[in-house]
Amino acid sequence: MSITSSSKHQTLPVDQLRVDTYTHGIIGPSQPMLGPLADGGRLLAGTPPGCWGPMITPSFQGGHEVTQPVRIAGAEVGDAVALTIERLRVTSIATSSGVMQFVDGRYHGDPFVAKLCSACGKEHPASHVDGIGADAIRCSECGAEVSAFRFSHGYVMVFDHDNQIGLTVGQEVANTLAGRASELSMLPEQAQQHSILALARADIPGVASPMRPFLGNIGTTPARDLPDSHNCADFGQHLIGAPHRYGVSKEELDAARTDGHMDTNSVREGCILICPVKVPGAGVYLGDMHAQQGNGEIAGHATDVSGETELTVEVVKGLQIDGPILLQNLEDLPPLARPLDAEQRRHVRALGARWGQEAIEENGPVTFIGSGSNLNEATANGLARAAKALGLPYDEVLNRATIAGSIEISRLPGTVRVTLLCPLTILDRIGIGHLVRRKYAL
Numbered sequence: 001m002s003i004t005s006s007s008k009h010q011t012l013p014v015d016q017l018r019v020d021t022y023t024h025g026i027i028g029p030s031q032p033m034l035g036p037l038a039d040g041g042r043l044l045a046g047t048p049p050g051c052w053g054p055m056i057t058p059s060f061q062g063g064h065e066v067t068q069p070v071r072i073a074g075a076e077v078g079d080a081v082a083l084t085i086e087r088l089r090v091t092s093i094a095t096s097s098g099v100m101q102f103v104d105g106r107y108h109g110d111p112f113v114a115k116l117c118s119a120c121g122k123e124h125p126a127s128h129v130d131g132i133g134a135d136a137i138r139c140s141e142c143g144a145e146v147s148a149f150r151f152s153h154g155y156v157m158v159f160d161h162d163n164q165i166g167l168t169v170g171q172e173v174a175n176t177l178a179g180r181a182s183e184l185s186m187l188p189e190q191a192q193q194h195s196i197l198a199l200a201r202a203d204i205p206g207v208a209s210p211m212r213p214f215l216g217n218i219g220t221t222p223a224r225d226l227p228d229s230h231n232c233a234d235f236g237q238h239l240i241g242a243p244h245r246y247g248v249s250k251e252e253l254d255a256a257r258t259d260g261h262m263d264t265n266s267v268r269e270g271c272i273l274i275c276p277v278k279v280p281g282a283g284v285y286l287g288d289m290h291a292q293q294g295n296g297e298i299a300g301h302a303t304d305v306s307g308e309t310e311l312t313v314e315v316v317k318g319l320q321i322d323g324p325i326l327l328q329n330l331e332d333l334p335p336l337a338r339p340l341d342a343e344q345r346r347h348v349r350a351l352g353a354r355w356g357q358e359a360i361e362e363n364g365p366v367t368f369i370g371s372g373s374n375l376n377e378a379t380a381n382g383l384a385r386a387a388k389a390l391g392l393p394y395d396e397v398l399n400r401a402t403i404a405g406s407i408e409i410s411r412l413p414g415t416v417r418v419t420l421l422c423p424l425t426i427l428d429r430i431g432i433g434h435l436v437r438r439k440y441a442l
Helices: 171-178 181-185 233-239 250-256 342-355 375-390 394-403 424-430 433-440
Strands: 002-004 014-019 034-047 070-072 080-090 094-102 127-129 137-139 149-160 165-168 208-210 214-220 272-276 282-290 307-316 325-327 363-371 405-411 415-423
Touching: 034 282, 080 214, 080 282, 094 181, 149 171, 171 181, 214 272, 233 250, 233 363, 233 375, 272 433, 282 307, 325 433, 363 375, 363 424, 363 433, 375 394, 375 405, 375 415, 375 424, 394 405, 394 415, 415 424, 424 433
Parallel strands: 002 014, 014 034, 034 070
Antiparallel strands: 034 307, 070 282, 080 272, 080 307, 094 149, 127 137, 149 165, 165 208, 214 282, 272 325, 325 363, 363 415, 405 415
């Protein structure tokens, strides 16, 4: 049985579900869930761009526009849900991004969450696009220019989907694209953001970059309502003691977050992402597709695009984790964490025989996402998560990540990947050994 997000409420699990509705910036227990989707079912979604579109749309209370969450049959608090990304496809024809600046006086504490019009004082005002350029976003209450964000340096990029390449354009082309902003962004019908193409900021024309699409925000619903872009520890820091309704303590943030917003560029087609369940039914959601991004997302934002995603779900009973575990594609793994091939295994057996070491560990790679207010805290968080989930001494995790793994930056200021080779016996014990074996043909 298959249903869409516009179908009537279902009580029996379905094998396939399509989602084309969005949460307007907030993810948490207050959001009604679609489904339930059967354990082993298939989820399809069309997603609008994250980041800049919602950022310049004052009615949004988060920095993204993610899908309405989906209930997974049999997923209970204390379980995990494995998401296998079967297909990712960029649909935007063009996008714009760059380095951001805040506009003082147009927000309370956090411009992603608590926007207002400095002219009429309206909080989260309705708005519209009038013309193109930096002053195009206008308050529908009073007509004043209202965006809480500016580009300090920006670019516009067009895409060749057949050959998976992008190219930045000059100002004249950017101005032309801005006149067709929503059309060229390929915004889904029910998306409510303004297209960032309307701002037409084109500072670096002629730069080509291969497309390598991934999802920047994907996972399970946090245990309390959070702005979708702040479901992580680095962006989430801005919620601690904040003067708006989503202000929390550090302890409340850490207990609630599921680190869905990780901007990890290896969360792409073919990977398996294992996510904690912190609310009944898990509440799987996704969004913030990027056409490409280097490690670190150094500019703070990358090429946010509309796209289509297809994934399958599997409940992992009793796997109590605090944040995501990622089974990366083989080519995305750090060199020291890649499983040995047949020839390497033969040489290892010979080496062991030469020195009297008969037992040779059978292992597989796992990656733990860690987040914190800075990279040091994020690294410590990822290492601690690995030790806790695997039941290994913390110092052993340090050694394994050093000689048979790596620490890699996913996003500045504070999201990392902690990758290590782990004994298959441990992975079997915690319930993901079959996923690792399947992913890496072990």
